[in-house]
Amino acid sequence: MNYLKNNPDNVAQWFFAHLWLSVLPVVVGLVVALPIGWIASRYKWSYPPITNLAGLLYTIPSLALFIIMPSILGTKILSPVNMVVALSVYSVALLVRVVADGLNSVAPDVRAAATAMGFTGFSRFLKVDLPIAVPVITAGLRVATVSNVSLVSIGALIGVPQLGSLFTTGFGRYIPGIVLLGVILCLLLALVLDGLILLGSRMLTPWQRAVAKR
Amino acid sequence: MIGNVFDWLADGSHWSGEDGITNRLIEHLQYSFGALVFVLIIGIPLGLFIGHTGKGAVAIAGSANALRALPTFGLLVYVVIQFSGDLPADWAYLGPSLFVLVVLGVPAVLSNTYAGVQNVDPAARDAARGMGMTGWQVLWRVEVPNALPLILSGVRSSMLQIIATATVAAYVTLGGLGRFMIDGLSQQDYAQMAGGAILVAVLAVALDLVMAVAQRYVVSRGITGRYARPAPNADVVAAESRLEV
Numbered sequence: 001m002n003y004l005k006n007n008p009d010n011v012a013q014w015f016f017a018h019l020w021l022s023v024l025p026v027v028v029g030l031v032v033a034l035p036i037g038w039i040a041s042r043y044k045w046s047y048p049p050i051t052n053l054a055g056l057l058y059t060i061p062s063l064a065l066f067i068i069m070p071s072i073l074g075t076k077i078l079s080p081v082n083m084v085v086a087l088s089v090y091s092v093a094l095l096v097r098v099v100a101d102g103l104n105s106v107a108p109d110v111r112a113a114a115t116a117m118g119f120t121g122f123s124r125f126l127k128v129d130l131p132i133a134v135p136v137i138t139a140g141l142r143v144a145t146v147s148n149v150s151l152v153s154i155g156a157l158i159g160v161p162q163l164g165s166l167f168t169t170g171f172g173r174y175i176p177g178i179v180l181l182g183v184i185l186c187l188l189l190a191l192v193l194d195g196l197i198l199l200g201s202r203m204l205t206p207w208q209r210a211v212a213k214r
Numbered sequence: 215m216i217g218n219v220f221d222w223l224a225d226g227s228h229w230s231g232e233d234g235i236t237n238r239l240i241e242h243l244q245y246s247f248g249a250l251v252f253v254l255i256i257g258i259p260l261g262l263f264i265g266h267t268g269k270g271a272v273a274i275a276g277s278a279n280a281l282r283a284l285p286t287f288g289l290l291v292y293v294v295i296q297f298s299g300d301l302p303a304d305w306a307y308l309g310p311s312l313f314v315l316v317v318l319g320v321p322a323v324l325s326n327t328y329a330g331v332q333n334v335d336p337a338a339r340d341a342a343r344g345m346g347m348t349g350w351q352v353l354w355r356v357e358v359p360n361a362l363p364l365i366l367s368g369v370r371s372s373m374l375q376i377i378a379t380a381t382v383a384a385y386v387t388l389g390g391l392g393r394f395m396i397d398g399l400s401q402q403d404y405a406q407m408a409g410g411a412i413l414v415a416v417l418a419v420a421l422d423l424v425m426a427v428a429q430r431y432v433v434s435r436g437i438t439g440r441y442a443r444p445a446p447n448a449d450v451v452a453a454e455s456r457l458e459v
């Protein structure tokens with residue numbers, strides 16, 4: 001913990017870089033995954049190819065993807081853009097299936113009731129289908145965010161500064177305390193982000209608590 | 215840039231010798247499958263026990279998810295620095311790395327095995343009991359065959375995590391395909407780095423496909439067949455099981 005005392009600015013900078021690198025890809029991932037997941041749930045024939053492709057992308061090890069990115073994007077190897085794009089790809093891959101399954105979980109009766117009340121097309125999607133799918137989607141968001149925090153730290157191997165830099169610094173000096181500080185801060189970040197998503201999910205689905213109370 | 219990568223891969227001299235691709239590939243498979251064997255020995259019996267008896271379910275849902283948040287790379291570096299000094303030279307880096315690979319691989323197998331057994335239709339279980347099957351028979355003849363798709367998808371995601379982390383282990387002086395990425399970076403040789411990255415990606419995808427095919431033949435046709443439900447993504451199952459707790 002001496003390292004934290006002597007280099008508070010470094011650690012704070014790495015912490016916020018880590019936060020940003022973990023959250024941004026999930027946001028991008030959700031924005032991209034929503035329409036694709038909608039297509040997969042709306043048109044049944046498209047579900048297997050879309051989810052299979054997503055599974056295939058999810059298979060590629062992260063370090064490999066970080067390194068392959070520059071040759072696809074034409075970026076520099078040290079650019080954080082490689083990581084943001086690679087992690088966004090993972091988030092999309094994970095969330096597409098989650099969004100599709102979430103939308104599929106809406107009971108046909110509920111849909112029929114909504115239609116009978118006059119909801120059509122996009123407004124039904126926005127006001128009925130999507131809110132009902134929220135718990136499933138946020139479960140996926142939690143997985144994507146928490147695993148991103150861990151994956152971001154691997155970026156230290158290709159020299160992108162964030163909390164993972166504590167691992168490489170610690171290994172370079174062979175001091176376990178520095179590495180442990182990094183592990184603890186990563187866990188803390190994952191825990192806080194996970195808690196925030198859970199809180200958001202509760203706020204978006206007040207009816208779940210109402211049902212529980214009865 | 216891409217041309218250079220393929221030149222690097224096509225160069226025969228890069229494939230032979232102790233630090234050649236062939237040998238690195240074998241090392242990578244040895245680490246990965248070595249760790250996977252331990253993962254299966256620990257994860258499957260424990261998952262079956264918890265699923266069958268219902269004991270300890272809350273504990274595994276919690277710990278499996280806490281482990282997901284643990285930064286792989288940090289854990290690896292920490293365990294190596296902390297314990298390599300106490301181990302015989304041959305095991306100084308290999309031992310801690312294998313330990314970390316096992317720790318990371320267990321949760322997916324354990325939680326999927328548990329979830330698979332737990333999700334078996336209670337009517338099927340009751341019917342088996344009604345026919346006079348003992349607890350063991352219910353487990354082996356009803357619960358395991360029905361849970362197999364989920365168990366195997368847990369094994370798959372565990373295997374992929376292990377292969378990915380075995381790549382990172384090259385940083386702590388281990389062999390395997392990760393060497394090309396780590397060495398390529400320090401030598402500023404992008405062709406070597408990207409070549410290694412492509413090899414790892416191809417290895418992961420190929421092994422996953424092999425498992426997918428195996429799954430098709432191992433799982434009973436009554437369960438896949440026309441009534442097939444897509445095996446839920448292991449990670450999401452774990453997240454959902456936590457939500458229920």
